[in-house]
Amino acid sequence: MDIFLERLFDGLTNGAVYAIMALALVVVFRSTGTINFAQGEMALFTTYIAWWLTTIGVPLWAGTVAAAGVGFLLGAVVERTLIRPVRRRSDMATLIVALGLFTAFNALAGLLWNSETKPMPSLFPSGLKDYLSVGGARLYIDALGVWLVVIALIGAVFLLFNRTRLGLHMRAVAGNPESAALSGVRTGRILMLGWGLAGIVGSLAGVLVTPLSPQQLSLQTMFPILIYASAAALFGGLDSPMGAVVGGLVIGVLEALITGYVEFIGGTLPQTAALVVIVLILLLRPTGLFGTRQMERL
């Protein structure tokens, strides 16, 4: 029982991280109708910045704020200068640019900080003894911290979309950019802000996940997370923040339980399992479980 609980906790923690990253994808999708394949690598880059700041004596919380700030700028600048000019041309062009960014940001992190694995400090107490005992299982404080941040973020994103003018305008631009412009919405600014916000959310995901990740901070840290997050976002419906969160948690828990209990898949095929979920959802229910918008299909 306690092993089951511990696996469940693990799953929920990983799932919470996938949920944040999925949230970033959803924010971009809702405001611009595109999947940003480079989201993970942009987050990786800003996480390196947070880590690098701690190595020169800056406290981690300040480093996190700086990373979020850089994430915002990167997102906004990338949207304005690289995505917007090609987005109208074709999906293909958008994707190629995203792949270029993916490769460039990953390599740039390697170039600046080499490819050795870095131990990443945690925002929360992360000692071996920092845990609560729940039903005989250990619930680590840092995991709990991640859960709390996720809950706070979801609340913030929900409020943003449903209670603020900015959120309303973002939804309007995502749904019908032309009518939004005709209503007086400054669509360009909205798109930049959407990508910027996703950059903040992604940066937070990066700083939170790396201390928990078995790889710590390395050039390979974020890619699997992006894969799971994409699966989560598609699972919940690309335009639903709630769906992204539920999707993230479901995939995190499934991953933990499958890795623990299903021998055939074991520790070697978890990403493949997540991807099978992506494909099945795309085929069976293209709007995801919580989504409303029809994805592009014939």
Added chain:
Amino acid sequence: MTLPTAETRPTVETLLTVEGLAAGYGQARVLHGVDLEIGKGEAVVVLGANGAGKTTTMRALAGLLPYTGRVGFEGQALGGLRPDAIVSRGVSLVPQGRGTFSHLTVLENLHVGAAMRRDKDGIREDVERWCSVFPVLAERSRQAAGTLSGGEQQMLAVARALMSRPRLLLCDEPSLGLAPRVVAGLFEVLARVNREEGVALLIVEQNAELALSIAHRVYLLEVGRVVASGTADDFRGDETIRRAYLGY
């Protein structure tokens, strides 16, 4: 055309002046120099066959298409402005087809229409006002716009455009695809908005007879140029026009 063009200047103070408007899509030129004028509080209709450039004119005026030529509104040039800047100058377009946000609620649609306004109380008042002018919007205020009927969506699109408190409302084929009874109701409201609120109207319409019923003046567009203009009565009285555009 036999119609005199000299009398077609608005009798009131000029609101919008368009001179030599030329625009197109890529290599294809659609407008070859359109000239027209709208006075304050006037209702003007643009008639013309398919492909004459009616929609292109509207889209250019709203800032959705680059163009050459001069467009002045209340003495200021609109050329080169983005759509949102044109809205904030007081010109609002109800685009052809669906001008609504189908996944937002009716209320949210109206609030998006007030995107560049800051006066919270004024916005609330306007929402109430348009909901009383279009009662169906009040009934469905919490429903997603996509669930409304075609006529209701068109009403919403008009109300949404009015939320920016325009002094000139551009309507691109508001009757397209709607049942005759719905269209009549819509035009009644447009006429009322024009009469009671003093909002000038520029309407592109296939249903010429209906359009003439609320218009003060008319322009006739052919192959990207204004070929005739006059008062609504002039047009109704001209046999050629009647045959070609009114069908009786």
Added chain:
Amino acid sequence: MTLLDQHDAVGAPPASRRLPIVIRGGSGAHRALQVALVVVVALVLFAGASAEPFRVGQLTSVLIFAIAISGLNLATGYTGLLSIGHSAFFGLGAYTTGVLVVSYGAAPMSTIPVAVLLCFVLGFVVGLPALRIRGLYLAMVTLAVGVAFPEVVKRFEDATGGAAGLVIRSRHLAPPAWTGLTVGQRGLWLYWVSAVALLLVLLLIRNLTRSRAGIAMIATRDNEIAAAASGVRLATMKTGVFGLSGAVTGLAGSLFAMYVGALSPDGSFTLLKSIELITGLFVGGAATLLGPVIGALAVVYLPYFTSDLAAGHVSGVLFGVILIVIVFLMPEGVAGVAGRAVRRLVQISPATGDGPSASRAERATPPTRESEGDPR
């Protein structure tokens, strides 16, 4: 083309002739041009073969990549089916050859048809989702395949050697006796095999893209609904194209296995390989015949020239930046731009519908959305 009616392009004196020079397909000049082309290609190949062994190896990898990118070109370039999963086809081809040679003692060349067939089947299966989803979403599916491949290889450790990799002994890769080449000359043998394979692939693609099927592919890319309305059977065509595309890239994978002799799932068959192939395709020129060859040169030589700078990261940044720059400045790729320049000088009239590659691919790049504006 009206020039052709006015005077015979071959007869007129060069000085007074206006550009482009138009050569009638099937005419003497055209034949001469074709023969010249064959001679040039042969000379280049022989020159390559006589280089020092290290260079020959490098050129072999260019040839292999050119095949792999040509495969990708069929799906992504000509048909507009975006794939980020072609590393899986490359890998499946490679591992098919590797496993058959190592575990079953098969002759390397005899494994090629098996690899091609398996990759065709995988491609066909991957193509199935393309029937329902498009654009970015289809890219997600191919991404899934690309990510899954290394994991699957690791899972089936018994056959594939798992994460540790698979080594093909060099004696298994010896050239056949009839060639008169020694075991030490297997690099040269593979060079020629790859060259012939590439030429066959290019010939196949050239003929395919000029056939009805090729027109259907391009029509589907440009406007799927219109293509379907014109009688293109989207289902058959898309799955078929994905199958063929996978098969060609699989062929490259199979040759690659013989070329490197050691396979590891995290080495050459990750998503990074897919990105390399995509970069090559767009740098060279999507939907052009020779684009993949130019792209392969870039993919092989760019990292080579930058590798001594900093452990591959510079080439990673460079790849990313080049990819973005290409999208902005040269959406047709090098071959697209060069092709246009050549067409400005020389044109082959389609009198017999049999001109060399330069005269084709007028619509080399996917159309822009702006051009779809509806003039109402």
